[in-house]
Amino acid sequence: MLALKGIPVSNGAAIAKAYCLVEPDLSYSKKTFQNTDAEIMRLNEAINHTKIEIEHIQTAATQKYGEDKGAIFGAHLLVLQDPELFNGVAEKIKSGMNAEQALDETTQFFLQMFEDMDNDYMKERAADIRDVSKRVMAQLLGVELPDYSRINEDVIIVANDLTPSMTTQLDSTYVKGFITNVGGKTSHTAILARAMDIPAIVGAKSATLDIQHGEGLIMDGSTGEIFINPTNEYIAQYKQLEDELKQSKQQLEKYSQLKSVSKDGHVVELAGNIGKPQDVASVLAVGGEGIGLFRTEFLYMDRLDLPSEDEQFTSYKEVLEALNGKPVVVRTLDIGGDKNLPYLKLPEEMNPFLGYRAIRLCLDRQELFRIQLRALLRASVYGNLKIMFPMIATLEEFRMAKVILEEEKEKLLGENIPVSEEIEIGLMIEIPSAAMIADLFAKEADFLSIGTNDLIQYTLAVDRMNENVSYLYQPYHPAILRLVKMIIDAGHAEGKWVGMCGEMAGDSIAVPILLALGLDEFSMSASSILSVRSQLVTLSKEQLVPHIQNLLQLSTAQQVERVVKNILK
Ligand code: PEP
Ligand code: MG
Numbered sequence: 001m002l003a004l005k006g007i008p009v010s011n012g013a014a015i016a017k018a019y020c021l022v023e024p025d026l027s028y029s030k031k032t033f034q035n036t037d038a039e040i041m042r043l044n045e046a047i048n049h050t051k052i053e054i055e056h057i058q059t060a061a062t063q064k065y066g067e068d069k070g071a072i073f074g075a076h077l078l079v080l081q082d083p084e085l086f087n088g089v090a091e092k093i094k095s096g097m098n099a100e101q102a103l104d105e106t107t108q109f110f111l112q113m114f115e116d117m118d119n120d121y122m123k124e125r126a127a128d129i130r131d132v133s134k135r136v137m138a139q140l141l142g143v144e145l146p147d148y149s150r151i152n153e154d155v156i157i158v159a160n161d162l163t164p165s166m167t168t169q170l171d172s173t174y175v176k177g178f179i180t181n182v183g184g185k186t187s188h189t190a191i192l193a194r195a196m197d198i199p200a201i202v203g204a205k206s207a208t209l210d211i212q213h214g215e216g217l218i219m220d221g222s223t224g225e226i227f228i229n230p231t232n233e234y235i236a237q238y239k240q241l242e243d244e245l246k247q248s249k250q251q252l253e254k255y256s257q258l259k260s261v262s263k264d265g266h267v268v269e270l271a272g273n274i275g276k277p278q279d280v281a282s283v284l285a286v287g288g289e290g291i292g293l294f295r296t297e298f299l300y301m302d303r304l305d306l307p308s309e310d311e312q313f314t315s316y317k318e319v320l321e322a323l324n325g326k327p328v329v330v331r332t333l334d335i336g337g338d339k340n341l342p343y344l345k346l347p348e349e350m351n352p353f354l355g356y357r358a359i360r361l362c363l364d365r366q367e368l369f370r371i372q373l374r375a376l377l378r379a380s381v382y383g384n385l386k387i388m389f390p391m392i393a394t395l396e397e398f399r400m401a402k403v404i405l406e407e408e409k410e411k412l413l414g415e416n417i418p419v420s421e422e423i424e425i426g427l428m429i430e431i432p433s434a435a436m437i438a439d440l441f442a443k444e445a446d447f448l449s450i451g452t453n454d455l456i457q458y459t460l461a462v463d464r465m466n467e468n469v470s471y472l473y474q475p476y477h478p479a480i481l482r483l484v485k486m487i488i489d490a491g492h493a494e495g496k497w498v499g500m501c502g503e504m505a506g507d508s509i510a511v512p513i514l515l516a517l518g519l520d521e522f523s524m525s526a527s528s529i530l531s532v533r534s535q536l537v538t539l540s541k542e543q544l545v546p547h548i549q550n551l552l553q554l555s556t557a558q559q560v561e562r563v564v565k566n567i568l569k
Contacts, residue, residue, distance in 0.1 A: 203467025292523020320383025452502025
């Protein structure tokens with residue numbers, strides 16, 4: 001039995017077979033052949049098998065994830081039937097190339113042609129051609145491509161990396177957990193694992209080399225431990241752990257009906273973070289008192305093009321209605337960093353987290369920003385909407401975003417479309433420059449929401465995705481605590497409420513500190529709400545407040561953790 005260790009990012013234990021999502025080797029030799037007709041037949045067979053394969057995937061994807069996902073594979077079937085592409089391959093076979101080389105060269109020719117065109121639609125088709133050609137090549141070589149939409153038994157996914165978009169496609173009926181070689185605690189992939197409530201370990205460096213497809217695995221998402229081909233003794237031990245975790249989850253259920261209040265009667269709001277309207281149910285099931293962060297970029301992902309104003313309106317309305325008057329904080333598009341929209345064809349960047357993303361992109365590409373704002377404003381009459389802008393670094397950005405919002409509101413009113421008069425407008429404080437002038441923002445915003453995932457990354461200059469520097473990703477670093485205090489005080493000085501929607505809001509060491517600092521709203525993955533609520537009833541704000549001065553004077557994150565643990569004893 002071999003043991004590995006990674007960064008634990010989503011609690012829980014899982015025991016299942018490994019499903020390795022490793023890119024297969026599709027290299028081929030340029031061998032010649034005797035019979036042209038037989039080679040063309042081999043090509044046609046590969047195309048036919050690919051067609052059956054894509055049809056299966058299309059059906060599975062439509063059933064599991066809806067028409068939108070299915071449509072992606074519909075487009076692939078069209079490519080497969082494109083006579084220009086495959087006649088070209090047959091011609092090359094006739095000139096003496098084997099099917100693999102003919103397919104590769106023809107594909108490269110079309111890819112080059114499409115990618116050079118100044119036409120987004122044609123550029124997207126290039127991606128389809130690449131995908132379909134890869135499938136045909138795999139058929140020719142007799143190599144199996146990984147395809148998680150067809151998983152129909154319990155597995156633990158093992159991959160070099162999973163993009164947020166791949167993660168949302170995992171079917172938690174069968175996927176019991178995942179392990180990746182790279183990644184950090186607050187990468188969006190890790191955040192999604194917590195939202196989906198499946199155990200996850202990232203940054204396990206050599207996992208894809210050490211683990212073979214089909215091998216038995218145990219993973220512990222609380223410690224980061226992975227056991228390959230575990231002994232029966234280990235399996236029994238972890239089965240017991242699984243049962244205990246299930247039981248403690250059940251014991252927490254009673255808190256779903258209770259208010260979020262500390263032992264000494266201080267009431268806070270515990271809200272949920274969501275990415276899609278479907279996520280609302282899990283927040284309401286645990287008695288979430290609102291949505292503190294709707295990451296709208298997930299509405300834009302896994303599609304072939306931008307969602308229309310009407311599509312977005314429908315999603316926002318659905319969430320607002322489901323919350324039935326409870327607050328819903330919608331964050332405008334935060335694309336960039338580790339969240340990519342291939343169809344926007346954004347240029348590759350050296351430092352994507354510091355680059356052309358979020359509000360910067362929206363203020364530059366106002367046509368897409370305005371569509372989102374219109375959809376939000378139209379939906380505002382269906383509930384308690386609050387809008388916030390991400391990645392604000394300067395006051396000018398915030399002012400500009402508000403002006404555009406106001407312009408869209410005026411246009412809608414001019415078209416006799418009703419808009420709520422009660423919408424609060426706020427921003428995420430996730431860049432140190434914004435934190436330092438939180439007092440100025442507080443004068444112009446209705447609320448502030450602290451985005452600690454990015455605030456920690458930018459304050460400590462530590463890439464939140466990079467497992468090699470994850471030791472520096474320190475939520476309890478005194479600099480972070482001081483910044484958080486500054487932001488909360490700045491909001492309160494102007495009579496504004498202050499929330500936190502970064503992962504720190506659900507952290508059991510941070511919660512007592514945040515309570516003492518007076519944070520008003522804690523927003524987190526639905527799966528953390530009950531444990532935070534159960535912790536709150538054990539804490540007295542009044543007794544914690546006197547410790548704050550001392551905590552803020554400590555010099556290291558380790559000391560902070562130790563002192564908080566002592567206080568909680
Ligand atoms: C944050 O940065 O804390 C945050 C909530 O936003 P995201 O994790 O989506 O960057
Ligand atoms: Mg952020």
